[in-house]
């Protein structure tokens with residue numbers, strides 16, 4: 001893509017607040033001077049908002065206040081004026097009922113923080129799962145020049161001589177305790193070993209995936225995704241990001257120049273190559289919806305289908321983000337995609353150069369971590385998009401995290417009406433279930449939970465685990481943590497709480513999963529499905545009031561990204577009326 005930088009100098013939007021000597025200007029400028037800023041800082045230089053998702057209750061981003069100082073240093077060096085702005089921080093490990101319920105709220109709040117304040121450019125300081133997409137959604141809707149810098153992953157977890165990964169081993173160890181293979185005391189001992197340093201989850205979970213998506217989209221400097229949070233090079237990256245945003249503002253290099261259809265296709269293919277999280281599906285669809293780029297679930301299947309998963313990281317593989325960084329990180333993966341003809345090489349990045357310029361000289365320093373394609377974890381990585389009478393609008397499954405022997409499977413349904421029903425019955429040895437059954441859970445989608453929680457990787461019944469079985473087919477309208485694994489069908493759409501066919505599945509029905517043929521079929525006649533739907537009553541009551549009510553009324557389905565209907569599209573950055 002050819003990008004033509006704007007003329008510089010020119011009047012920036014911050015000058016609507018700080019330019020001239022009117023009463024209103026003196027009001028805006030004078031009050032800010034109470035922080036001791038000299039008058040010449042208001043001379044029309046780029047004002048850069050450092051939108052910081054730091055919070056004590058978002059531990060994955062707990063170090064971002066300190067990292068922001070390096071961003072500020074870079075902005076000062078490049079002749080900009082940095083202002084740090086705390087923004088809504090939706091922590092994955094804190095928010096209830098699920099952080100996903102607050103992604104759109106955060107995106108809305110950040111969008112207004114960008115548009116309503118004197119910000120010419122933005123550094124998006126993110127890390128934990130939802131913080132990355134929410135800020136990118138906001139940037140896409142305002143189209144103000146923006147650049148991502150993530151906090152970086154935690155160092156490797158180690159326990160009794162073995163790597164242990166965030167989330168992935170939480171699920172493994174909890175199943176081991178249920179199966180009687182690990183004691184509760186050992187589990188507690190492992191707890192601290194999982195989180196050895198500041199940073200985001202060290203697996204290729206959703207945070208690492210979304211950091212990789214930001215880089216593959218071209219919205220972060222090359223190499224950003226994998227640098228560990230505590231590595232000095234993370235601080236260098238922050239400073240370079242601060243320097244770069246100032247020039248982006250001068251050039252008027254905007255998200256709409258970067259987040260093109262080609263960029264989204266690059267990101268989808270990259271997700272297949274890294275064995276990335278299924279959560280990237282809803283987040284990229286939502287981000288595309290903000291830019292006006294037409295992106296659908298079918299694009300996920302089309303672009304990702306023939307991408308080999310070459311990054312040998314948990315949950316699909318063996319290593320963790322620290323080793324991915326030492327092996328060369330994401331530039332190596334993008335270079336591989338380029339050489340395989342799977343990258344739009346001319347896609348523009350925040351650097352002002354193309355993505356190919358950024359990655360063409362990358363080197364792989366460890367071929368056990370970033371595998372040669374002939375040794376890939378799976379030749380068909382990507383995200384499989386399944387359709388059929390059980391998922392007319394689609395459902396997703398991550399082949400690299402699934403069991404090959406279950407990719408074509410017909411089984412008897414064991415149905416849980418919601419998460420509470422699942423929790424109440426799953427440990428009961430009288431439950432009529434074995435490893436050939438298909439576990440089905442309803443009412444965990446965007447409207448149903450509410451918020452579409454990461455509960456789709458339902459733990460197996462203890463009586464099955466005790467046989468040494470570690471995977472069964474599971475189907476729901478929920479999401480799954482990016483750190484989780486298994487033959488798990490997710491995001492089934494329409495969701496049960498919207499009257500999708502999932503709502504009428506009963507225990508004892510038979511279901512066919514056929515991943516190679518992308519099929520998810522309920523073995524019932526059309527007439528029987530229609531008759532059951534006709535007598536179906538929605539068990540999910542709309543919340544009475546508040547944000548939950550707004551969420552319920554406006555959230556769209558997972559198949560289009562679960563954004564709010566009224567937030568789609570780019571609204572630009574036009575300055576509104578002054579208040580004085």
Ligand code: FES
Nearest residue numbers: 060128200201207
């Ligand atoms: Fe925050 Fe994993 S829980 S990054």
